[in-house]
Amino acid sequence: MIKAAGAVLWRDADGDVEVAVVHRRRYDDWSLPKGKLDRGETIPACAAREVVEETGYECVLGRYLLQTSYKVRGDAKTVDYYAAEAVSGSFVANDEVDSLKWLPVAEAASVLTYAHDRDVLAEFDRLPADLLLVLLVRHAKAGKRSEWDLDDDLRPLSGAGWKQAAALQSLLPLWSPTRVHTAPRVRCADTVRGVAEDLAVEMVEEPRLSEEGYWPDPEAGLVRLLEVAAVEGRAVVSSQGGVIPSVVRTLTELGGLRQSEFPCKKGSVWVLAFTRPFGTWSTSDSPSRWPTLVSAHYLASALPRP
Structure with missing residues (x-):
């Protein structure tokens, strides 16, 4: 079992909510920031760390969203997602992510490559971001x-x-x-x-x-x-x-x-x-x-x- 964690990273844009979607060069896809747990790491800590590493933004975790599961080269993989508010930082292209877009939720959903990411985003959008x-x-x-x-x-x-x-x-x-x-x-x-x-x-x-x-x-x-x-x-x-x-x-x-x-x-x-x-x-x-x-x-x- 491969364990991973990620987040819907959001920010307030003059009263409207925008979320971050990232383009991964290796896979040529648009996804939510996420990654595998390091040894000795908790799932919430992994979610926050992956946000920083992939987007450059420090974040504050919010509510738990859901867990997705799928196969990766025959191995089962689960990803636990949190809502996370961006509080500081800026994007710089890195080894994993070469582009980031801040988009309204509906537009972000149309950009995401995978259905399971759209499911996570729909759960995020079900409730107010700021709780x-x-x-x-x-x-x-x-x-x-x-x-x-x-x-x-x-x-x-x-x-x-x-x-x-x-x-x-x-x-x-x-x-x-x-x-x-x-x-x-x-x-x-x-x-x-x-x-x-x-x-x-x-x-x-x-x-x-x-x-x-x-x-x-x-x-x-x-x-x-x-x-x-x-x-x-x-x-x-x-x-x-x-x-x-x-x-x-x-x-x-x-x-x-x-x-x-x-x-x-x-x-x-x-x-x-x-x-x-x-x-x-x-x-x-x-x-x-x-x-x-x-x-x-x-x-x-x-x-x-x-």
Whole structure:
């Protein structure tokens, strides 16, 4: 199995969305930027790296789009795609790509050589490009509760947990979060502390997103997460396994998404994308004006493939 990743790279062109299509000299085709995973690389990191290498543009990842699969000289190949906003850079012809065009989505679709690339572009076009984003993290592995005699709130990460936290510190910035929130548990805070330090921001404690704070009033916990999304645009939220599946299940039901499973491994991430409310928003507004979940993608691990 050949694993690859890519992106629909987009930019705002005076209020309209343009996407990048690239011409590959070797194949004489027009495609979306993509390429094979390097050893020890995650799929999101590969998508961002390939964008830079093929287009010259630094990007910020957005929602997950879809996976395509096809045969290459008899071998099965899968390509996972993300939306990605161009934030800086410029195109310079390179060994792989000799031309790049910024085009409106409909025009780009007519230029792309392959049907599977057009399918990816159609999924990108199904929703607005500029969405709110919450990276909902379950805390990394901690020491066994049976072997911890002190307050469970203070139970620290294990050695394996610190490795997961380091991997998250590398992975989560691909989505360019601006704030870090955490349930008031040492293990929750330490899981994302490195991200907060890199951003030079203080972590915000979220009692309503801890297990004992959430279950007496799940609606209040849900509203708090929506408030984080609406006010900050892009945020990391570290919580617990007794909270995250309920939150994601409720949000998908409210958003009308088809999601039958809600896994929540330690150190995993749900990438949640929401519509933006019109105008100024507050929790006192009618629920019809709250952000709506439109995409939920689960990353079982921040650790790279062997």
